[in-house]
Ligand SMILES: Nc1ncnc2c1ncn2[C@@H]1O[C@H](COP(=O)(O)OP(=O)(O)O)[C@@H](O)[C@H]1O
């Protein structure tokens with residue numbers, strides 16, 4: 001199943017990507033084409049390979065086979081720092097802030113190391129990222145003391161500080177109250193409206209469905225459904241996956 005949704009040019013093309021760790025095949029022949037500007041959701045049980053797929057896309061992990069193209073360029077052999085500079089930003093399922101630094105300093109690190117900016121340009125980019133993530137009010141707070149929603153938003157700000165064309169989100173909505181989740185949804189929707197292409201892995205399906213226009217289900221390293229979100233959620237493939245394993 002390749003990209004059948006969307007009419008824009010492809011920003012990301014994942015072609016026959018596989019990833020194994022020794023004898024463990026985590027991803028098998030994954031094809032995924034994401035047009036510029038699309039918001040794509042990914043669901044699937046624990047251990048399906050969702051985070052690994054994001055890692056192979058942003059270069060944190062190398063694909064065992066297949067190719068990854070970004071903006072028409074083959075980046076399969078390109079490392080994560082260069083992919084970040086090419087326009088990929090990512091949040092991690094387990095947040096990795098510099099806890100002893102302030103929120104602003106964390107965003108600045110994203111702007112400097114992720115986007116390759118320096119001095120005033122880096123400062124401006126960090127502030128812009130904090131504004132987009134609704135974090136300006138806590139800019140001078142040490143990252144280690146933030147409550148959960150703000151920790152999630154910091155993870156988002158750090159990814160935005162790299163000035164991404166493609167934003168990869170890994171389970172950013174888990175553990176939030178309903179109201180907190182709604183506020184995060186509003187933020188991600190506004191990023192989508194600004195034209196950022198988004199791939200969002202999320203167990204909080206309600207949050208996904210409020211934003212994405214396309215949904216993919218990954219199970220045991222294989223894409224088993226790909227299409228309009230409501231149709232994918234109602235599909236036999238997805239029912240089978242969740243009846244079999246739970247989320
Ligand atoms: N670095 C690694 N070494 C060995 N196995 C790994 C590694 N990373 C992930 N895995 C395994 O790959 C499978 C998929 O993991 P993951 O991509 O984190 O799934 P998901 O995000 O869908 O829950 C799991 O069985 C996990 O244990």
Ligand SMILES: [Mg+2]
Nearest residue numbers: 050051052093
């Ligand atoms: Mg995961």
